[in-house]
Amino acid sequence: MHADDQVGEGVSADLAVLLRRAEDSRPVRIVSSVCGGCGGRVFLVLFDGVEGGAERMCVGCGVHAFIADSEEFWEDADPGEAGCPCGSREFEVAVAFSLADDGLVRWVTVGLRCRRDGAVGVYTDWKIDYGPTDHLPTMV
DSSP: OOTTOEEOTTOOHHHHHHHHHHSOSSOEEEEEOOOTTTOOOOEEEEEOTTTOOEEEEETTTOOEEEOTTGGGGGGGOOOEEOOOTTSOOOEEEEEEEEEOTTSOEEEEEEEEEETTTOOEEEEEEEEOOSSOOTTGGGOO
16 A cells, blocks of 8 residues: 555455555545445446446445546446356445545546455546546545
8 A cells, every 4th residue: 555545434455455456656545435325335336447437326225326427428438237257246336546646636446346255356447637626536
């Protein structure tokens, strides 16, 4: 981990390590997804692995939410559903925000941890080339 990394509450250790490895040498802020409707932490996830972007649906209550700025370009996306090799489609979701020296988010990386067997993986990532970006870590 980088000395300036920030790992939010509820992020599993193995998912945090994976997301840290996926990033460059910049500090990251890693945030766990929590459903705004029911507080749930288990999701079905749609993602576009080519263009980037992800949408999650809470298994507990069915509330949908886009991750970071995904909604802005989702209509042009070609999403697929995330699945684990074990056959499960239910995941813990955490997002790493790679931070530039000025504190702006420069990269978004979505990691998933299978709720059945604990397997972790990076499913999509995308570059952020605008500012301000303070709102992005609140949209996980």
